[in-house]
Amino acid sequence: MNSHSEHFYLKCVTCAAEYSPTRIDYTCPECGPLKGTLDVLYDYEEIGKKLTRSSLAHDGRTTLWRYQDTLPICSPEYIQALSVGWTPLYEAEKLGRQLGLKNLHIKDDSRNPTASFKDRASAVGVVKALEKGAKVVAAASTGNAASSWSAFTALAGLKTYIFVPENAPAGKLAQLLLYGAKVIQVKGTYDEAFDLCCQAAEKWGWYNRSTAVNPYLGEGKKTGAFEICEQLNWQVPDYVFVSVGDGCILQGTWKGFKEFHEIGLIERMPKLVGVQAEGSAPLVKAWQNGTDVCEAMEPKTVADSIAVGVPRDQVKALRAIRESGGQFVAVSDSEILAAIPALARQAGVFAEPAGATGFAGLRKLTEAGLLGSNATAVVIVTGHGLKDVNGVMKAVTSQPVKIDNNFGALEQMLKKVPAWRADSRA
Numbered sequence: 001m002n003s004h005s006e007h008f009y010l011k012c013v014t015c016a017a018e019y020s021p022t023r024i025d026y027t028c029p030e031c032g033p034l035k036g037t038l039d040v041l042y043d044y045e046e047i048g049k050k051l052t053r054s055s056l057a058h059d060g061r062t063t064l065w066r067y068q069d070t071l072p073i074c075s076p077e078y079i080q081a082l083s084v085g086w087t088p089l090y091e092a093e094k095l096g097r098q099l100g101l102k103n104l105h106i107k108d109d110s111r112n113p114t115a116s117f118k119d120r121a122s123a124v125g126v127v128k129a130l131e132k133g134a135k136v137v138a139a140a141s142t143g144n145a146a147s148s149w150s151a152f153t154a155l156a157g158l159k160t161y162i163f164v165p166e167n168a169p170a171g172k173l174a175q176l177l178l179y180g181a182k183v184i185q186v187k188g189t190y191d192e193a194f195d196l197c198c199q200a201a202e203k204w205g206w207y208n209r210s211t212a213v214n215p216y217l218g219e220g221k222k223t224g225a226f227e228i229c230e231q232l233n234w235q236v237p238d239y240v241f242v243s244v245g246d247g248c249i250l251q252g253t254w255k256g257f258k259e260f261h262e263i264g265l266i267e268r269m270p271k272l273v274g275v276q277a278e279g280s281a282p283l284v285k286a287w288q289n290g291t292d293v294c295e296a297m298e299p300k301t302v303a304d305s306i307a308v309g310v311p312r313d314q315v316k317a318l319r320a321i322r323e324s325g326g327q328f329v330a331v332s333d334s335e336i337l338a339a340i341p342a343l344a345r346q347a348g349v350f351a352e353p354a355g356a357t358g359f360a361g362l363r364k365l366t367e368a369g370l371l372g373s374n375a376t377a378v379v380i381v382t383g384h385g386l387k388d389v390n391g392v393m394k395a396v397t398s399q400p401v402k403i404d405n406n407f408g409a410l411e412q413m414l415k416k417v418p419a420w421r422a423d424s425r426a
């Protein structure tokens with residue numbers, strides 16, 4: 001076991017070198033940023049003494065801080081007062097019936113304070129920034145991580161630089177600007193914005209919340225898996241579907257299940273399915289080719305949040321899928337768009353395109369006969385539909401009908417359109 005002074009330590013995913021968190025903040029200096037991402041590891045025997053099914057049953061906190069014993073937090077006084085996590089897990093009977101699945105659940109993480117899964121990571125990241133004494137912070141993001149970060153850093157009074165790609169949707173830009181971040185819109189892709197942000201953070205000493213290079217973000221993300229275990233009354237699902245860009249949500253989810261297993265809270269493990277958009281699927285290709293390194297690609301998809309050409313958490317994401325015995329799958333833009341109204345109408349959950357991508361993957365694998373009707377599946381919805389109204393409108397097939405403001409006009413219109421007839425009881 002480690003001999004570091006904190007209750008956790010860092011370990012390189014490639015060369016296995018161990019580092020004290022007082023020495024290293026980001027990645028392994030020997031292996032570099034892509035290969036040298038760091039695992040955050042704990043004394044699980046110690047955690048298991050405190051964290052039990054019974055202690056959780058008596059824990060009244062309805063946020064991710066109910067799992068504080070498993071998080072790399074040294075100064076809890078820096079926790080910001082936003083309610084993150086403990087999002088609903090819906091039993092999606094109606095949606096499941098359509099697919100012939102008896103046990104389908106939707107974990108709606110669009111219900112976080114800034115409407116995406118990324119709040120789990122920012123909640124932890126801001127504490128780490130304050131522990132480091134940061135005054136200026138940065139992040140590169142397709143939009144959600146940054147808008148989440150900006151909310152937390154605004155509360156903490158930190159000067160915040162954000163790097164987003166040129167095509168970041170208006171909803172996410174609005175959040176960034178209203179939270180008061182300095183928004184740098186890079187004429188280029190997310191991958192280019194990411195490199196520029198890391199360069200600037202290093203040069204000017206800004207605390208960097210960019211995904212994967214900061215080891216603590218996955219720690220917040222693992223709490224989604226913890227919640228799934230508790231909310232299913234400790235019955236671990238057979239499958240968990242996650243939409244994937246950089247791979248941090250996926251690897252964090254896997255780490256959560258692994259840690260609960262290690263502590264002895266769950267007896268079995270799920271298979272994870274990482275779902276990417278066809279036009280942005282370097283992890284799917286690497287997994288299919290059995291390689292450890294993703295080939296960079298020029299991303300093109302309607303799901304802007306997962307338009308990622310160089311997945312920064314690729315080592316951990318590939319490891320997660322291989323260890324879990326699950327798989328990666330690619331879905332087309334039209335499959336992603338079709339998933340949005342299905343989730344909205346059959347489960348009442350309004351997802352942005354990347355938020356619905358996990359469900360598109362589930363539908364694809366179910367229709368291909370890969371999931372038996374008795375399989376228990378959880379789909380994580382990672383972002384809210386109002387984040388990208390232009391994106392979700394691509395899934396809309398009807399339009400509002402405009403009429404003059406009088407009752408006669410209303411009657412006329414309803415007569416003309418049979419499906420809208422006013423006397424219909426259906």
Ligand SMILES: Cc1ncc(COP(=O)(O)O)c(C=O)c1O
Binds near residue numbers: 248352384
């Ligand atoms: C809504 C949404 N879904 C999925 C993802 C993918 O997460 P990751 O990049 O950790 O794979 C993101 C990341 O920005 C996101 O915003």
Ligand SMILES: [Zn+2]
Binds near residue numbers: 029030032
């Ligand atoms: Zn290393």
